[in-house]
Amino acid sequence: VVQQLTEEQKMKREGYLQKRRRKGGHTQSATKKNQIQILATNITSDQVDMQGLYPIYSLRWQVEILFKTWKSLFHIDKVRAMNPERFSCHLYGTLIHILLSSMIAFQCRYYLYQKHQIEGSEFKCIDHVKSAIEEDQGQALYHSTSFITLIKNIYQNVYRHGRKDHRYQHKSPFDILYLTYEQTFQAV
Template sequence: MFSHHLGKSFSLMDVCSDLMEEYELGITKQAIDDRFNDRAVLFFRRILDRLLSAEFNTCKDFGGLLSRFNRVRIKDSTKFPLPKAFTHKYKGHGGGGNGGKSDNCESLISVQYEYDMLSGETMDLRLTDGLKNDLSDSRDFTDDIRENDLFIRDLGYCSLPYLEKIAGGGAFFLNRLPAKTVVYTAEDGYEPMDFKKLYAIMNKHKLSHMELDVLVGKKAKLPCRLVIMPVDNATYEKRIRKATEKGKHYKYKVSQEYRAKSRLNFFITNVDKKDLDTEKVREVYTLRWQLELLFKVWKSQAKIDQIKEMKIERFECQLYSKLIWLLLNWRIFKWMGNEIYKRERILCSVWKFYKYATRIAQRLRMALKDPVQMEKILIRVLKIAPMEFILEKKKDKLSQNQTFTHLA
């Protein structure tokens, strides 16, 4: 189960050979296949649940951010297609989308993942079918809201009930604002904002950003801060091209209002300006990109999206075991990263660490039975980290720790 890195090529015969070589356990392919059943899936699911419920004691004060927020909760999802035989449980779009990779498959799975940036604690990890979108997830699974939590999510999760739920719990949100959301100026609360006029003003005066007090929603009119920033022409053209392609598929034209909105980025938050000023809103929002990087690591290193035709119970056991492996290594990475940062003030790359963890996966697996060997591996990880896992700063981009420090 934990020979994750072999992807599609890992067969039942490979499992049999591995069991014989490592454990001197002789078993046939059929006997292995019979063991992939509902009880085995539940077993792996419970292991994952126990791992998620464990407290990851990796908390540290990133540039004073802890004093302002209880937790910084970041959530995102990743989807990938499955064999057609899994359609009865993991439904897809059946080719009814507008051309994307995930639109043209009858079976699709979504992995929802949320963790706290401050402690490194994983708060949610679930498998759903591909038809369940982020919006319905934010409605059904935004739980355990504590006072002074900060929720950072993409526009796909943003809805008025979601925003009201967070604000009602004494917590804070920072979201991209969906294009269809109705926004009113706080001054009168009756006239919807004219985004075409707004863009013209920003363009005329060459403004890099603008902030307005607004009310969100036709009925509730939730008071928020709206931070507006223009996008470059390449981003604008990409948005219009995507909207035009979708419009052709569903037989509608892109409106002038949408074109005006597409020239701007909108960030909405209820965090007080003294705790998060206008210039830093986008910087904090970019912390969400850490999850996108993590999903890329999951797919490239653990190959969670490389699925061949097999029994669905076997697939679920394999996917859960890969997620368990990923979270265990995430725990090692957070511990190692904190230690190296305290000692050397050096930031570590999650990508480089997982590549290393993949190379020594068999040694780590065997070390689980021998605490002495595990200790040796962890000591070596700390020793080589400043040389092999250094995070290289990309031009004009701040890392997670640099962003936190900049907020101090």
């Protein structure tokens, strides 16, 4: 998909290119491509129109943020030397910790957005959940009343400290996905 940029988008891109020029990262091909935007996809125009494609394409950064979060908080890129059986246990334990933290953080973020129209930061939310599970040493996972208390504490911490900073008036992933869901369900 090739589309011409609006004047506002051209100005933003030109500002970015000027910063790169000052750092010595200027390329002539970037200057030539300042007028258009090119997206390569296998989605047909029947499924999504050209204007709806860019917000969906921008969601790919959410995957990058998630992997960065896992790498930063759970240190999945650094493992000490150990025997294979111990490594398997360590890997499975870490993956379970990531799964629990991600699921609880997503539910907290979703509830915050639904109830208060506040978007929680992926990184901050997972960090709060990870810390709460580690402080509790997993004991709350075995008792339903302490688990509910743990979830409430996590939610309150995310509400107080986990807000996402919105920059440059970007749409949130929740906004983009809602638009996508709305278009999908209208078509059915």
